Amino acid sequence: MATKHLFLLPGDGIGPEAMAEVKKLISAMNDKLGSGFTTEDGLVGGCAYDAHGAAISDADMEKAMAADAVLFGAVGGPKWDAVPYEVRPEAGLLRLRKDMELFANLRPAICYPALAASSSLKQEVVEGLDILIVRELTGGVYFGEPKQIIDLGNGQKRGIDTQVYDTFEIERISGVAFELARTRKNHVTSMEKRNVMKSGVLWNEVVTQTHKARYSDVKLDHMLADAGGMQLVRWPKQFDVIVTDNLFGDMLSDIAAMLTGSIGMLPSASLGAPDVKTKKRKALYEPVHGSAPDIAGKGIANPIAMIASFAMCLRYSFGMVDEADRVESAIAAVLDAGLRTKDIMSDGMTEVGTVQMGDAIIAKF
């Protein structure tokens, strides 16, 4: 039987609290369904820096590379605001993405019916919202060189970052977007700034070619990224799949997440290319939210995004579609029953803590 080995990187802030609820769910699945998951814990982010001076150790990187999937919590906090750039908490996440070649970041923005009212947007604008942002994750300005600060003398410095995209990188990420669109509403919107950026010109060109060559059955639109951001706020339901680069994807997926009423709800999957022999993709799953240091350790963090990330793991890494559906239904059921963590609390609902929320979801599973 194929292994189901999960490497768990809870990280900092609310990461460990949220991960603890996933661990309970994994145990329950092993006990009740004989799912056969094995797990091991590692360190990433500030806690890894504290333990061994790097945002992730080489030993943990090796474990991440060898695992069938990685579950990642969140990193960072004011404690590490002044550590050197190269070992800042985020460097651990960026190394995982780069070394595992996780080029495809899938960020669904789904509005749970029970939460439509808690969005800052009007209910009719977000109710039933279901869009998927496909963000390129190993290229662009995040990794391009030169990336440096130069001392020019006279008290002047120069900060430089480089946005770089090659044809093959745009081809493979748009391929993922088109494939996923076929399982949804068959509509892809590609976003760049071709009116200002040469990488945007190339992006537009390659997406258009890829579409023509292999995916002409899918509806394709192009939008400038700034206009796309506006349209997300104006009428997000016009979108099905959005494909965009690393930096625009960072901004646009956070905005899309916020439309749904709570960033504490939303999962993401970061996938590599299928292995030529085994067909397996390297994969990392993480909530869209950050480490929320202000509420860490209080037992009030919302574990749903982390649990929903595990559901994506079941679906994409293990083909356990039924189980993934059951986790997602359990989340919806608990929300329908009126349970809310503090971040999504509203009148007439029952406020619960992290552990109670996790227990309730497992009970409904």
Add this chain to the structure above:
Amino acid sequence: MATKHLFLLPGDGIGPEAMAEVKKLISAMNDKLGSGFTTEDGLVGGCAYDAHGAAISDADMEKAMAADAVLFGAVGGPKWDAVPYEVRPEAGLLRLRKDMELFANLRPAICYPALAASSSLKQEVVEGLDILIVRELTGGVYFGEPKQIIDLGNGQKRGIDTQVYDTFEIERISGVAFELARTRKNHVTSMEKRNVMKSGVLWNEVVTQTHKARYSDVKLDHMLADAGGMQLVRWPKQFDVIVTDNLFGDMLSDIAAMLTGSIGMLPSASLGAPDVKTKKRKALYEPVHGSAPDIAGKGIANPIAMIASFAMCLRYSFGMVDEADRVESAIAAVLDAGLRTKDIMSDGMTEVGTVQMGDAIIAKF
């Protein structure tokens, strides 16, 4: 007496229709108040390309440099989608910004009470909203070199853009933000991605130093740009002045604009440094909206953003604060009276065209 010479660049799409309403207002001010404006028209964008193969001619660039202020409409449209990158319509606007050294782009996002209901956001989230985005406009990834597409052979190309910021650029734009904050709620939020970008690290450092050295009376916050985008959508009233770079400013100001219910309402000012001798700043004023080719020529475009841009021109280029206030009050009065162009039409209001809207504002002036 000082000259008041305006160089008008209506551009493409709805640009000329909107500019026509400003011209009427200028005539009215000259006739009734003896304001003494002189004007001259030029070409920018697609129409300039059609006329002489460049997005703006050298002759018109000289006129823009010599004018007391430039009023700019909008550029672009499907007709010019395939023209070479170097002469695309946007190149005219980018050359104006760069050659005139208009480093400070001021984008107010104000929610007119009469329009609060037409936002996609809940009324309580946007009612009374008044934020000012101060966007750096002559640096960053818009202008950094290398900016090119390289042919790598084997069907592979590489698109490159370069994000560059020098200390002095960050210093002067944050100075503008702090100065303006002092005339408002005394609160600046600086946004970058210092966790990923070296230019973000430098941005954060220089804003912090500038604050400490010269503006410690102003409240300063730092936010990551992705989190900032989310916070804009979640609870925009937490902000007063936002200062950010060229590309983040492009995205964030468009999102802020959309919060207010209509992008057709919002003006912007792009300012240079004060001349050492005359103290005058070079300046260009333009609506935040684009050329909207789909509705061009139909007489239904909303001229308010263009007229409000002229109000900013009165305020910032000519110190005509009273007149600027009167234009802004006239806009609010016309909205209160229920007049709406198609883009902001809602139940029970009176739909009017571009010309009627312009006339009504001039009548209330």
